[in-house]
Amino acid sequence: MGVKFRDIVNPEPLGFNDLNGKIVALDAANVIYQFLSSIRQVDGTPLMDHNKNITSHFSGILYRTSSLIEKGIKPVYVFDGISSYLKKGTQAKRREVKEKSEKRWKAALDEGNTEEARKYAVRSSRMSSDVIEGSKKLLSLMGIPHIQAMGEGEAQASYMVEKGDAWCVGSQDYDCVLFGATRMVKNLTITGGKANLELIELKKVLERLEITREQLIDVAILAGTDFNEGVKGIGAKKGLKLVKEHGDIFNILDHMKIELEVDPNILRDMFLKHDVLTDYELKWRSPDKSGVIDYLCGDHDFSEDRVSSALEKLKKLDMNQSSLEKWF
């Protein structure tokens, strides 16, 4: 879900060539969730192997990663660590939605209502530890680096961009802007041969809105984040107006004579002082081709032809690296 900032961020269009040679820190949970929800049959059934293991995420990771590399982009996947106690509420709500959706999915299937079935199947997507572990294993076999965050993956990815180790965070959620990512790119996909990339630069957002990052975080807290409910009736636009009028969230809460369920200082620190891993290595290796084929084709019923042609695309990275190495 993430913070609802669509109305105030004003993204700029971007082409894939602008990302050529760039390192993109992908929020793994965000990307894998997209795959689990969208890579399904018409009635909503996910792709599965003969043992009924879900394989939608394998398909997504294989094709998405190889196509990014073919475009000259170097992806690194950042996985979530332990999430904050503040997220419990959001997680409970999501679980409830998923349980309800799963029931409605099954019911629609029994009625033979395919459209309805798919709609609820998508909402029922859940990320099990099997899915996470399998994704990490596939990435390792493909030679793609992945990093285990201490806390939120978005926070770790944002730190890596802020530090200059990656060019942007790739995510569908605006949270990374709050976590201090100087750049984020949305819609890192190629739907129907066409790209619809959106670039959001923290500096430009703050300049245009004429506020500081701390104030932007206050807007988020008012509108609601994954870590707090927010104030009823206040979204990004009203929140922004209030922050500009009163300076910070404390003045606003005083003025409105309301209190939040969580101390705003704690929420601010969530975004400003997140624990991050500072020593990590970003290294793209040539894929273990037979390892990938054993895993995907042997264990999970993928077609060897398709997997091989996806792996061919990974050679682009090898070529770039070896031509670069020649200079040194």
Added chain:
DNA sequence: CTAAGGAA
């Protein structure tokens, strides 16, 4: 979601 194959 992306790849592939057939239609326009």
Added chain:
DNA sequence: TTCCTTAGG
């Protein structure tokens, strides 16, 4: 070629 639909596991 480009566009659209379907399969993939």
